[in-house]
Amino acid sequence: MKATEDQVYIDRVLQGDLTAFAFLVERYKAMAYTLALKIMRHEEEAEDVAQESFVKAYQQLYQFAGKAKFSTWLYTIVYRTAVSKRQKQGVLTFSLTDALHDNYPDDTAPPPLEYLQAAERQTYVQQAIAKLPELEGIVITLFYMNENSIKEIEEITGLTAANIKVKLFRARKILENELRFLL
Structure with a gap:
């Protein structure tokens, strides 16, 4: 199951295996980018948001409690990062x-x-x-x-x-x- 496999990699990252996070990035990068693109409307900005979101997820991984799926937790970070960045730019719109x-x-x-x-x-x-x-x-x-x-x-x-x-x-x-x- 995907969630169990995700937890294995999360545990490895938390134990110091920094390369294990690459697996999670590879698994979720497409949807993270897609979600960011819908909010940001520009490819470069969406790429920045997706990358920033993965950095935040990596830095906050110790806070992941496993109450929800990792993908849900990650997409929440992507969504909030994109909305926040879009609000800072002015008008909040989605394409x-x-x-x-x-x-x-x-x-x-x-x-x-x-x-x-x-x-x-x-x-x-x-x-x-x-x-x-x-x-x-x-x-x-x-x-x-x-x-x-x-x-x-x-x-x-x-x-x-x-x-x-x-x-x-x-x-x-x-x-x-x-x-x-x-x-």
């Missing part, structure tokens, strides 16, 4: 135009026709997600792309479970309408 990226390694890439169809669908989904209100986009991303539970999203964003469910409901309706319009 979801890069919501779904299919990065296939060469050996597992679908046939060209299927890839084009998937890319076309992806374009429509991206356009629809871009029309979502700010927090609905984050909630949709965490729930569907990262498969976080409502409780985990609650921990990451600080929103209540009821608020998350409402945002998911609204986001699904908006996406349904937008996709009908686009298709």
